[in-house]
Amino acid sequence: MLDVVTLGETMLRLSSPATQRLEQTAILNVDVAGAESNVAVALSRLGLQTGWVSRLTANPLGRMVVNKIREQGVDVSGVLWTDEARVGTYYLEIGHPPRPNMVIYDRAHSAFSLVNAEEVDWDYMANARVLHLTGITPGLSPNCRTLILRALDVAKKVGQIVTFDLNYRAKIWSPEEAAGALGEILSSVDILLSGREEVQTVFGFEGTSVDVAATLRDRFSIDLVVLREGERGTVAHDGKLHFHEAYEVEIVDRVGAGDAFAAGFLYGYLFDGRPMDRPETMLAEPLGTVDHGLAFGMALAALKLTHHGDISWSTRDDVLNLMHRRQQGWR
Template sequence: MPDVVTIGETLLRLTAPPGFGLEQTEVLRLEVAGAESNVAIGLSRLGISSGWISRIVNNPLGRRIVNKIREHGVDVSRVIWTSEGRVGLYYLELGRSPRPYQVIYDRAGSAFSQIDPEEVDWDYVRQARLIHLTGITPALGPNCHRLICRAIEEAKSGGVKVSFDINYRAKLWSVDSARQVIWPILSSIDVLFCTTREANQILGLEGDPETMLREAAHRYPNLTIVLTLEEGGALLWYKGQIYVQSGYPLEPIDRVGAGDALVAGFLAGFLQENPPQGLAYGVAYAALKHTFIGDIAWCDLSDLEQLIKNQFTNWR
């Protein structure tokens, strides 16, 4: 059985070539993209066995998604196949400063949004060491909210650790709606990932990043917390200690998926009972992801170790 199980929706991503707007381009590149499957792929590429659960339409588009995820060594045996609904899409324009990235979702009525928690093989989930979930899933509707609650309940009953990335998407729900759903979840998880912006918007924290992290740890003393910085790098709260990992100079090509790469890198260290090392892996993996088109960082553990050679994580 896999060490890590992720649960969530994966879309087909249609991307305009760099330098082209969606209104302008005559070509769109087709990619497979989903926060939870990105993490599963990232872990698999780092040598951590992973499985991904979703609900997918059994048509060429759905099979394209599942086959691509399987190619990276992820166990897709618990995918729920259906003839109902559709595959979700999103369109991406890769901005360059001062022009921002632009995302257009076309995912309403997707097969995953209609998932029934009873369809999931929960025995499979209970045999993992950790499950990873994100705040994107409950934003997709009541079925998906129930799915997240059930997943946490099943994990806790089986002694499985729960990792949760806030991953707030303003195009999917409001800040108030996200708070109403996410706040009750935080008392039942083990590892929390959030950006400084999410810490402010969703958790209501203020101040510099270290102040935010200490306040979050005070509210949720049992959590391991990874706080990512907009300028790169991240902070870690682990067993009463703050660890700091600086970012890397970047020449970004595509930043989408960098947060998921950071999660995968961190969890690789966390599962080896070395969260500070995981922080170094995560920041390195996120930096490398910026250099690849698509949601996936096509690298392995040796690439991370090469990047962080002669680097170290400070602590205080």
């Protein structure tokens, strides 16, 4: 049995080097990039058994994506292959203050966006303790929206814990479109992770992070809401309030830090920050604490900010060492 299974599109990221702008560069760095696969990779590197399900074009670009994810120990046997469509890509210009990051998507009519829910091996999807999804997927196409609803239905039937990162992308859909689709989804979610500003953009919930988290829990009956606030840290609400401050980091690449936080939080909260050593059964309840999850999540996100690419390259020892240094007074 897998500990965590994820479902979503992974693209090729083409980024200009260092401080160069896209229109001036003669070189593009190629990386594999997808929120759901980022989480699967990060958790695999922490020691869990993870799987990633997607749909890719059977060509060298599709194989590049799968090979990179497989290299990190993620099971990719659930990936669907097709001769039609294309592998999605996006172009990234890494910003330096006061200039922000710039992203240009080229993912329309990708192989994943055309997926049919009937293609997926739902027995494979069901054979995991945790299902992790993001709000990117339902915004890609009506087919993808149907796919997510089917995944949630299967998860409910087999007793999976469902975790969901809102991950609102303004380049994919409008706040009004997102609010309608995500509102239907969130009622089936056990743990919601998001940035506070994303929630305010999509749902219009105003107030402090504590206010927004409380509103989300009440509106959608979510057990646990975790809100990221960048340099201000995180707040979690499960009926009680939990806070964790951010690390002071010299940022190399912001992209993927939210996914690293999600992976670290799930590892610390659901799995108590250690590999599973129990029978092939579902998780009746989290093995760790919310505070443990926040500590792992913030540490893994901080480490991700220090290197290039979407993927988190940190190990469990890296995270534990950083957490230990914080306990010794390093910020």
